[in-house]
Amino acid sequence: MTDTSAGPEGTYGDRDPDALARRAGERANPDRDQHFLVDDRVLDRIPGYLPDDADTDHLLEIGGGAGALTDRLLAVVARRGSDGADPGFLSVIERDATFADFLREEFAGAVDGGLLDVVEGDALDVDLPPFTACVANLPYGVSSEIAFRLLPEKKPLVLMFQAEFADRMVASAGESAYGRLSVSAQHYADVEITERVPKEAFDPQPAVESALVRCTPRDPDYAVGDEAFFLRFVKALFTQRRKTVRNAIRNTGHISGLDDPEAVVDAAEEDLLRRRPGNVEPAAFAALAELAREHGSPMEA
Numbered sequence: 617m618t619d620t621s622a623g624p625e626g627t628y629g630d631r632d633p634d635a636l637a638r639r640a641g642e643r644a645n646p647d648r649d650q651h652f653l654v655d656d657r658v659l660d661r662i663p664g665y666l667p668d669d670a671d672t673d674h675l676l677e678i679g680g681g682a683g684a685l686t687d688r689l690l691a692v693v694a695r696r697g698s699d700g701a702d703p704g705f706l707s708v709i710e711r712d713a714t715f716a717d718f719l720r721e722e723f724a725g726a727v728d729g730g731l732l733d734v735v736e737g738d739a740l741d742v743d744l745p746p747f748t749a750c751v752a753n754l755p756y757g758v759s760s761e762i763a764f765r766l767l768p769e770k771k772p773l774v775l776m777f778q779a780e781f782a783d784r785m786v787a788s789a790g791e792s793a794y795g796r797l798s799v800s801a802q803h804y805a806d807v808e809i810t811e812r813v814p815k816e817a818f819d820p821q822p823a824v825e826s827a828l829v830r831c832t833p834r835d836p837d838y839a840v841g842d843e844a845f846f847l848r849f850v851k852a853l854f855t856q857r858r859k860t861v862r863n864a865i866r867n868t869g870h871i872s873g874l875d876d877p878e879a880v881v882d883a884a885e886e887d888l889l890r891r892r893p894g895n896v897e898p899a900a901f902a903a904l905a906e907l908a909r910e911h912g913s914p915m916e917a
Contacts, residue, residue, distance in 0.1 A: 628726070629691030633659065633684035637819070640682040640718045646820050648712070649755040652681050653776070655817035659684055662774060663692050665810045666749055667832050670772040672696060673704045676747035678739045678762060679755055680708040680719050689751055690726050703731055707745040711738045740765065747771060756781075756822070760797070767804040773831040774810070782809050782827035789897045796854040799898045800847055805831035838902040845914055846905040848872055853893045853901075861896065862889035865908070874912035880904075883911045 633654040637643065644650035653659060662685065666672065672692050680686045686708055693704030706726075710716040716736040726732035735742055739762050747769075753776040754762055760781070766773055777785070780793075785801045786809055787793035801807050813826040840846040852871035856864035862881055869877040881889065884907055888900060896904075908914065 627691065628694050629660075629688050631684065631687040632656070633682070634819075636682040636684055636687070636722065639722065640715060642714050642718075644681065644820060646822070649757040650679075650681065650712070651753075651756075651818040651820060651822045653684060653753050653813075653817055654819045655813075658811070658813055658817050659688050661811065662751060662828065663688055665774045665828060665830050666751065667772050667830070671748035674746060674748045675704065675706045676745065676750040676752070677706065677708045678750070678752040680710040680734065681712075681715055681753075683719050683722050685751070685753055686719060686723065686732075690723065690731060693731055694726075705731060705733070707733050707735060707747060709735045709737060709739045709742060709744075711736070744769070749773070750775070752776065756824075764800065767801060767831065770804065770833040772833065773805070773829075775829050775831070776813065776826055777829055778822075779812060779825040779827040782829045785829055790895050792894075794894050795857065796851050799850045799854075799901055801831070802898055803836055803843075803847070805833045807831050836898065836902070838899040840902050840905060841909060842905075842914075845873070845909060846902060849905045849908055850901050853896075857893045859892065860889060861891055861893060861904070864893055865889075869912075872908070872912075873914045874908055876911070876913050880908045880912040883907055 637652060644652040675689050675693055677686060677689055689706050693706050696704040708719060710719060713736060716734050719734045720727055723732050740758060749772040750766055751774045756778050759777050783793045784795055784797045786807050787798045808830050809827050810830050811828045813828060815821040815825060849872045852868035853864040855871060856867050865877050865880050874880060884904060
């Protein structure tokens, strides 16, 4: 049986976030996009937001900080070994050298026991370790870039975002928050908000409310022949979200890479051309992107 003892604070999963921050000897720095989640109740709920069938053999956390969520995730991977089976494994990416060193020291037993690896570096630059699911309180300033590095991996994700960003991820066509982010995220996964988190759950408090988002990977109900072009085409049209689709296609060839936007307009259905991008469902975007590839002579990216 795997030994999940964690010294004086008991088994993994019950470390006090304030005590962890004190032991780390350094406060979170909002100027470096650091806002530590310190509400035990929220922390305890987060691992449970993974889909029921999620493989927890190798979890990934981005932005470990002082280790409050790391502690909860170690409980998950250690629990896998409680019945004599092989335990899971947790990789944590942390760009701050002070906190990376602290995580290795605080969870030395997990490191030595083969449960934990701390990767010091920027999550946008380092090679992502193999992982079966990711749970993270993301740095909000780069949350979009990190999310779209993770989503194409087609793994279950539970990620903390600014609430406004989360609302855009889950929005449907016709809603005010619907946009490029909605189409792009939902291209890869079923996306849902599992919990809204108030500012008071963090130290220091951010200026905005937050939300936990669960992304459950699945194939879209439409086909695209060139995924990179599809995402670029969606991005282009949403730069003209107040225009009709007709004018958005005409005005954004330099973004989408279309050599002949007018040919796409000539080939598309009039009903679709009269709509605005915010009222176009993802499947309709996909069909239009395929039409653009066929008639618009898209240039190489």
